[in-house]
Amino acid sequence: MARPLVVAILGPTATGKSALGMMLARRFDGEVVSCDSTAVYRGFDIGTDKVPLAARQGVPHHLIDVADPTEEYSAAQYAREAAAAIRAITARGRLPILVGGTGLYYRALTRGFFPGPSRDDALRARLERIADRRGVERLHVLLGRIDRESAIRIQSRDRKRLIRALEVYVLTGRPLTAHFVDTQSPLPEYDVRAFALQIPADLTAARVGARVHAQFEQGLLDEIRGILASGIPETAHPFTGLVYRQALEHLHGVRDEAATRELIIRENRKYSRRQLIWFRKEPNLQWIHAAGEREETQEEVARVLAAMEIRRDANNNP
Numbered sequence: 001m002a003r004p005l006v007v008a009i010l011g012p013t014a015t016g017k018s019a020l021g022m023m024l025a026r027r028f029d030g031e032v033v034s035c036d037s038t039a040v041y042r043g044f045d046i047g048t049d050k051v052p053l054a055a056r057q058g059v060p061h062h063l064i065d066v067a068d069p070t071e072e073y074s075a076a077q078y079a080r081e082a083a084a085a086i087r088a089i090t091a092r093g094r095l096p097i098l099v100g101g102t103g104l105y106y107r108a109l110t111r112g113f114f115p116g117p118s119r120d121d122a123l124r125a126r127l128e129r130i131a132d133r134r135g136v137e138r139l140h141v142l143l144g145r146i147d148r149e150s151a152i153r154i155q156s157r158d159r160k161r162l163i164r165a166l167e168v169y170v171l172t173g174r175p176l177t178a179h180f181v182d183t184q185s186p187l188p189e190y191d192v193r194a195f196a197l198q199i200p201a202d203l204t205a206a207r208v209g210a211r212v213h214a215q216f217e218q219g220l221l222d223e224i225r226g227i228l229a230s231g232i233p234e235t236a237h238p239f240t241g242l243v244y245r246q247a248l249e250h251l252h253g254v255r256d257e258a259a260t261r262e263l264i265i266r267e268n269r270k271y272s273r274r275q276l277i278w279f280r281k282e283p284n285l286q287w288i289h290a291a292g293e294r295e296e297t298q299e300e301v302a303r304v305l306a307a308m309e310i311r312r313d314a315n316n317n318p
Contacts (some may be wrong), residue, residue: 003190003191004090004093004191005096005190005191005192005308006090006096006098006192007024007037007096007098007192007305008097008098008099008194008195008196009021009024009070009098009195009277010035010098010100010101010192010195010196010279010285011101011196011198011279011281012101012107012198012272012273012276013101013206013208013272013275013276014208014211014268014272015101015198015200015207015269016291016292016294017099017100017134017197017292018049018097018099019292019293020071020101020195020292020293020297020301021292021299022056023297023298023302024097024302024305025070027057027081028095028097028302030059030089030097030310031033031060031061031062031089031094031097032094032097032098033063033082033085033099033101034061034062034064034096034099035062035063035082035099035100035101035102035105035109036048036063036064036101037078037102038071038241039064039065040063040064040065040066040070040073040078041065041068041069041073041238042066042067042069042228043069043223043225043227043230045216046219046220046249047154047215047220050064050065058171062089063081063082066081067225069237069239070236070263071213071237072160073111073237074182075104075105075108077149078105078108079186081112082098083109083187086187086190095099100289101131101275103153103279104153104278105281106282109185110185110187110192110194111184111185112183112185112186113183116164116167119167120167120171120217121168123170124163124167127162127163127167127290128159128163129137131162131163133289136156136157136158136162137156137164138294139159139183140164141163143166143310146166146175147175147178150175150176150177152274152278154287155240155271158240158241158290159240160240162310166174176182177239182302187227193286193304193305193308194284194285194286195285195288195301195304196279196285196288197287197288197297198276198289199290203291204269207291208268208269211264212261212264212265212268213261216257220243220247221251221257223253224248224259234248242267243264246263247264248261274287283318288300
């Protein structure tokens, strides 16, 4: 009997992953499982580019809006919940389609995740003091010296994850990425067919710029004001990420709106490069050098999956 299949559509930001995933879901009777560390949080919609309900065209989406903004939602928790969602989709006789650009979440789901040692409050307090005195970026510099891969994937102002990565190194004597080798996928019975999208840097820049301007036009700043008015503190984790951190600084008068838009565009382009570096190190990805909205891209992936379905049917019905 053929092993169950999960399809993954991966790649940097603004490459058209959602459009490709939606097309595949409609054509192959699938359901989308988000692989995005920002989309898990309820209420943070515009700045995370969640596909609106009206635009999902009846395709079920999973692992979106599953966490309160004040929760600490980890990659290990994502792997458990995404694995459960994928098995439930398969049990319904449908095709699970993983879509997103969070490399750590993808790795945790397909290759396992190292939970790490218990927290050390004294060590964390020392690292917090370093961040307070010298800036969070100092933690990023320290991490880059002992775990370059983690420094690439963790943003320079993500205090929580920087502290955890440094904590793991100090307590175990090994960088966090070295521990990943010893882990096991929570989906060992599945075949994972993964496609990664890549587009030229100049096209990424244009698409990122258009997206950021659209986010502001759609009411990003009003969304943030509403979140704060609902009682969510500025220390909530989603506020530390791209778009929301810079927009929140704008609301505090750090810079004007035009400068904030340009800063977000630059930071998104940097993030895109980090994502590309991460995914290039993932094994067994089929790279497609075109945007996911392109008909040629969609037909290329559809042909591969159709051929797989024919072979699987032949294996199951000799």
